[in-house]
Amino acid sequence: MAYDLQITTTSSKQTKPDQTQLGFGKYYTDHMFIMDYETSQGWYNPRIVPFQNITLHPAAKVFHYGQTVFEGLKAYRTKDNRILLFRPEQNMKRLNHSNERLCIPAIPEEFMIHALKELVKLDQEWVPSEEGTSLYIRPYVISTEPSLGVSPSNHYQLLIIMSPVGAYYAEGIQPVKIFVEDHYVRAVQGGTGTAKTAGNYAAGLRAQGGANEKGYSQVLWLDGVDRKYIEEVGSMNVFFKINGEVVTPVLNGSILDGITRRSVIQLIKHLGYNVTERRISIEEIYEAHANGTLEEAFGTGTAVVISPISEFSWKDQQITINDGKIGELAGNLYYTLTGIQFGNIEDPFGWTVEVK
Template identity: 60%
Template sequence: MEDKTIRLQLSETKKEKPNSDQLIFGRAFTDHMFVMDYSDPLGWHNASIVPYQPLMIDPSSMIFHYGQSVFEGLKAFRTEDGDVQLFRPEKNLERLNRSSDRLCIPPIDEEFGLKAIKQLVAMDKDWVPDADGTSLYIRPFIISTEPYLGVAPSRNYKFIVILSPVGAYYKEGINPVKIAVENKYVRAVKGGTGEAKTGGNYAASLKAQEDVAKGGFAQVLWLDGVEQKYIEEVGSMNVFFKINGEVVTPKLNGSILAGITRDSVIELLKHWNIPVSERRISMDELYQAHQEGLLEEAFGSGTAAVISPIAQLSWEGKDMVINGGKTGEVSQKVYDTITGIQYGKLEDPFNWIEKVEAKSAVKQ
């Protein structure tokens, strides 16, 4: 993309900000958004920060018919001294481009994408809440916009970034949850779109989640789509198990999303000299470990919750209560460390933090 400038159009009316103790995930949105267009032969162009507003899109736009879209999710955090900072944002942009490649969407310039996100967050810095556990959720996404009903990659796209202040995921401490092992529906298969962050993956997962919720379960544990025996993800999170002192997580195999929190957990465990491995793990192995008293902890990892401890797994009529239904020591330590780094309460030996400078809002 030749033009690296970001045009600014300030909102003439400011929205009323919700109270920090009344934030609901993904319901309130800030004053501005970032928009950039793609077309042949111009490439990515017309980068702008504009007032948050509805999109004008042709009903025949290909996004509505063939689902060619990708998205990301990351957060901005306010520190005790008032600074605003991001957590490993370059990884989100790298993954966005990997997802785009799978969906035949042209890549964005990752350095420019990060510049746009930082400038947008800086402009709406006052929207970053300061109550414990709150943050500003950042949603970059790309949609296909060519008005055409033929099945082919679109020739037009929009890259958009919107912001939403969100409350603490755990208001009263980490809450271990009950999970049902899914044995009917399939999340993804190798060669499909499981390793891409695309909307269709999430739409396909809703039915299973809806079904298990009727039984009082928070989410499903997904198994592989071929043999239905190897563990892949829990809900929309990566999953970890502590078995006889070693932490195990499913190896990336082409159908599992490469989580940024997942990668951070693995780096932390290695830093602490806690044995950790990425490999295939079956439900049979997990159940055997539980029967022998060796399944010590289980937790999901992702942007929204950071860590979500698993209190119980239900599989083929058998209930596996883990660590007495309580949060494990490693789970708690990982959660406390990552959130401590995110909010600037702990040192960052990994260079994971990217500061957002307020002055970037006026740069041209």
């Protein structure tokens, strides 16, 4: 099916914020994308419009039954003023994976990449140029049918909004301290852990708040059955370097298939390391620390790219990793991956897509 993308531009553009004070998700570009769905028509009326509030019926199903999914990716400005996206086709593919789990109709992936490029091109002045900054892009789907019946919606909206964001590490890449959560559960096999849906993140807020109160940046989630096997760090996938081998939790039905995770696995192999996807218990990590074979630990995700881990706290037992310093592998991965994303080094994988 062919789609006719309508573009309506605004005549009153906003003042751009100070690029050194962007933060995350505080400012939004001049335009947004919207597309509607109705069961008898499928997806229709794709349009780029001035950024605006949306109006929903109080009984819209998204409010009551949480039928919503989202994605996150970035646009980067290179030193020679080009604009690059990083693996956008993977985001659209994963959005459809989430859609399937939440009973939301599949989106037209190829058209959505076209629409995304048009939106970024229209608001390209919003792609910041300061070191480490980027334009964060949030596609999402909400169920809009005004009905309190517990069933999949017959109406949806697909939207894309964009926000210029600051460098995650304002003072350079820094290791973080992690609290191991063994009481609350984020997801279980057969649940929605593999989908990027709002409920997964709401389920983590209580534990995240408790970790912050104890002085820790993030939560390390354990599996929901045995409460011993490592799953994710906050909203990131997690990796460990043990005795020269890199290991990461295998995707098991409750772990998000991170696009940065996939990229890092490919990059680790490219750099000549062995990487294994398997079940990893928290006991194994503490034992590796005790016998001196735990060399590094780090998280991966769109916002942070690579987040080195300096400390774990589990059952009131703290362990320090690599003397609290950034590991050689984590540092190499960070500078290589961000170098590819910002066009500073060669992209041997064909991951970046230029917006023209």
